[in-house]
Amino acid sequence: MKKIRRYNIRNLEDLHATVASLKAEYTMQEEVLFNDTKVYFRQFTLGGLIKKYATPSAFLKMDDKLNLSSSVMSYILPFIMNTTLFRGSGFLTKTLVGLASNKVGKTLDAEHLSAIFNSVKSWFTGSKKKKEKEGADVDYGIPPDSETY
Known part of the structure; x- marks a missing residue:
């Protein structure tokens, strides 16, 4: 009315x-x-x-709700495995690898992927730091010719 x-x-x-x-x-x-x-x-x-949804925190929140990264990985991982590592394999091997990597891909989320990326990155960047640290002497501030040495 x-x-x-x-x-x-x-x-x-x-x-x-x-x-x-x-x-x-x-x-x-x-x-x-x-x-x-x-x-x-x-x-x-x-x-x-873009302002609302393209931020990293928004992607992680969206990934928590939808589990987007695991869905993508469950399709991409079997494809990558069969085209790179198992290129010359037979049909049965490719099928088994596809099923196994599909299951593994479903368990991966954004946090697991970032941890895997960081560990692989540390393999390539960590070796230089270890070699430098092994050869360096530790300096405690005491001169070598002092009586307490």
Whole structure:
């Protein structure tokens, strides 16, 4: 049901004042509605979606809800295994490798993938640091010719 407004208009001046106040109210509501519409449509632009969903924390939250990385890995891992490591294998071997890597891919999530990446990265970057540390003497600040040495 529509609410009917009652105006107390007794003369022409009251009528003009009421019309002016209604026009002002109309323009204010129009501006508010227009601004709200702009804000609403701005959140669905490409830039708004990128700002909202392309951050690393948003990806991890989305991955926790949807388990997106494990779904992708369950399809990519069998393909990679069969095209690289088991290229010349027979049909039965490729099928078994595909099933096994599919199961392994489903258990992987973003945290497991980052841990695997960090461990593989440490294999290549960790060897230089260990060689440098082995040859260096430890300096405790005591001169070698002192009596406490």
